[in-house]
Amino acid sequence: MDYRVIKENDLFLLTDENGNIPEDHPYGPGLYTKDTRFLSKFDLKINGEDPILLSSEADKTYYAEMLLTNPHMEEEGDVKLWRESVELKRKRFIYGGALYESLRVKNYNPKQTSFEISLHLDADFKDMFLVRGFQSGKVGKKLETVINDTGLAIQYLGADEVTRKLDVKWDAVPDRITEKGDVHFSFTLDHGEEKTVSLTMVPEVDGDTPEQLDYKEAFQRLKDSYKEWEESSAKVSTNHSQLQRLIDRGLSDLRVLLTDLGHGKFPVAGLPWFGVPFGRDSLIAALQMLPFNPEVAKGTLRTMASQQGTKKDSWRDEEPGKIMHEIRFGELANTGQIPFTPYYGTIDATPLFLVLLSEYIKWTGDFELFHELEVNAGEALNWIDHYGDRDGDGFVEYHQESSKGIANQGWKDSGDSIVHRNGDYAETPIALSEVQGYVYHAKESMADIYKQLGFNEKADKLLREAADLKERFETSFWMEDQQFYALALDKEKNQVGTVTSNPGHVLFSGMLDEAKAKSVSDMLVSDKMYTGYGIRTMGTGEAGYNPMSYHNGTVWPHDNSYIILGMSKTNNRKQAAKAMEGLIRSADSFEYDRLPELFCGYEANGKAVKYPVACSPQAWAAGTPLLFVQSMLGLFPDAMKQTVRINPYLPDGVNDLKVENMKIGNGVLSLLVKKADDTHEIDIIENTTGFKVVSR
Incomplete structure (x- = not known):
């Protein structure tokens, strides 16, 4: 810097x-x-x-x-x-x-x-x-x-x-x-x-x-506040010095980015220009931190719920039940010269709010927070069905209404980011592939919670809707010639067939069957998508591909982390390890072993190429190595089933991984994984969670 x-x-x-x-x-x-x-x-x-x-x-x-x-x-x-x-x-x-x-x-x-x-x-x-x-x-x-x-x-x-x-x-x-x-x-x-x-x-x-x-x-x-943070967070130690520095740096940077606006600590998006509540960024960063400090998720959820949409307001792209995109507090916002009070032009924050809530419950069993936010959750589900799905086709899509809003409202929000294979830009309303995955994940997980609480009718309805979405997604998004999913559907319901990283987010949702999950994972670590330093946002050879473009060929660590977690969850562990190895390798190129918001998507050649105006530190980039830890362990707790599933696979050079004081349920889990050849030994050091640890 x-x-x-x-x-x-x-x-x-x-x-x-x-x-x-x-x-x-x-x-x-x-x-x-x-x-x-x-x-x-x-x-x-x-x-x-x-x-x-x-x-x-x-x-x-x-x-x-x-x-x-x-x-x-x-x-x-x-x-x-x-x-x-x-x-x-x-x-x-x-x-x-x-x-x-x-x-x-x-x-x-x-x-x-x-x-x-x-x-x-x-x-x-x-x-x-x-x-x-x-x-x-x-x-x-x-x-x-x-x-x-x-x-x-x-x-x-x-x-x-x-x-x-x-x-x-x-x-x-x-x-x-x-x-x-x-x-x-x-x-x-x-x-x-x-x-x-x-x-x-x-x-x-x-x-x-x-x-x-x-x-x-x-x-x-x-x-003293930093010492308290360190003591309250899970601790990781490994033989791999670069990975160790990445984890330590990520945890330290996330502490810096924590802010409390009266509803608990949450991560702002990044410095210097996004030190504010930021829907998808704050939610994903809190998700990345669950294995280390689940209290951050609680503060994030409460903060987002406090600003949930209550009315139809086109100036701010607000709708009832919608989770905000970004809030600002300055003179221009206060005088109504900009719509960020807050602004709601994001298609993914609402389902991601439900994803974080359900994953937080799986980690902690904190149903008190669910009851506190139950109305907010219901309103978010209602938004998905009645406002998110603008035309009743079963998919959630976006369209800008605010004159000073954002045109593309997924995480790739550049004006040129949703581009057809012939180079034409897609027209809205646009249904993004990853958003359908978030919606599926939200409905399946919320159904589990409702069933646990005895609301069987609500649960069954959500499960039916999720099953219908899965079927529709396969029919509308799968590209047989590419053995991959389309980036999006445009306003005419035509596939935006450019090969991008977006469908990789669907892996974590559980919506893909085993064969399709493997096909997606294989594509993402193929020469077309993998740089040697991580997975590109867009594949080489595509009309929109540009290794210097903000969203059309660069490497975003957080994008990789969500994909990697999905690969781990779907048992595509070798592909996950390959992606992690590249990002760990890239850290030598950046000051203080700090993964930036993004970097250029050139092939590995000694150093990763910096992107000139990337935020650093940036929350979901800082959270990326933390999600590596969960992915390497293949660790997925479920408080409703009182189990912790673990299926470890350590990347090359990582011979041991020790995690202490990981908060799950009402206790802690500490464990050590050692690798010898292709086998992994698991030593449970401490388990006060009351959950059964199931090794696959």
Whole structure:
């Protein structure tokens, strides 16, 4: 990454590698909360000049550190400051709605040395959609900046009549402060002497002031919260060092991406631009985390239920029972200039809500949550049948109604992503293959829950509908000449026959028979679809194929993870192992062993090719190696049957896999799998779940 980003809860900071926020930078660095940039300029100078970067670390994503020094400063032969004589160390983190920064300066000059450090701050309070250039519109105005010796307050009154303020405090007396927000500190240090200035920056919305702590106490509380997260999550250890780093990185990044808007912790989609509730992304990331921390699924489900659609509103593509796509909280949303309040233009979030709910119940047996969300679940099922199926043909399809909405409303939501084999773009309404799988999965799983609770009539109805969908899907989507399923059906019910990764998601649903599941799995790891670093979104030779395209030939880790879990579930374990091996291999190409949102779909040739504007960290990419663990174990619990099914298959190079403190039911399961040749030995270390472990 050529940027640095840190986050905690609903506040994140995006800077350059020096730790600065350059003014008017096209990438939009800043301090953001509630979709508003509260800090649009923040740079540090020594004697009025930019320092030289020595190192910049942001591997933890909740804490960043930059080490800098001074350039040589000379005027008409008179040395003002010898090069590399002053060390500047910036440390920063976010906690409790505030940004904390510590600036330590140390003199390495043999003699006493005097110099000036200046900080230059400003806030434009721009809506994120304006920063990203996606929108123009009516905005508010800045108010007078309040300045005193201990800090300054930059203020703004929005077009939505909301007052926003950035309150900046420092713990040293500055030499001078200008009306522009330039703060100057003078230092005179002996050799080896050091001093520290600490700053606190607090965004406020309508007078809501977060708690402010001193630097050390805030940092300790932040570290304690990470320790608590680690202790409450399952722990994995393996001989494969790259896989180990991927898992550790994924679990750490998902902790960073957790946010709580009042309904429990859930993963936002990704940084820097999608740090908000995001229907399918948050739901899939929570699904990936079930083996590690099922509490996240609970928070995600409650958050999504709180925003479930209640009415027909074409401006927001809202319908009763529909689960949202994305919600925004900024000035443009508040004034109705964009439809994200929330926006509901997604075809898959509603069935995925039911998939996550049912899978969560299978892992935990937490029927209390089901009863809490039972009405929401019923409304989601009703949406599938009465709004999702727009024309009564038995398939769920999408069509954009909002003038500022999204045209393609599956996870491949680019305008060019649904393309026929002849290169023509499909016209809506469009029924996507993977969405039919999500619907089948939802109805089958919800039927199991209803049957467990004694609602046999509801259960039988859902099972009949699922069986009918399976039959219709086979007839309408199967392409005999390709031995594969179509990407979609267009508005004329013609197959969109391009070979893509989408049908791979149907594997996890259980809708495919054994032969078809094998055929799909084989295609996905064939030369047409497999790069050596993972499965492409679209196959080579297709009219729309482009290895640099966002959705038409790149590799998306989360897409692979859902496919891999389905391969494991359908006993296509060798294909799953091959896909995992490629993604594990790709991690060497990315900073901090962090799988990005996506990367280019070129054949393996030393390094995976980066996609230029991929989010990193990104929730469902971070969750991908976590889903590897479940897939390698072939582990599928079922609280209703009081069983845990396990069928392990470890990829090449993974000789042992140990998982401890995996929460299932009301207990924990810990186990060790060892591989010798093609056999796998299973050692159950601890089982307090009360479930029977069944090895296939």
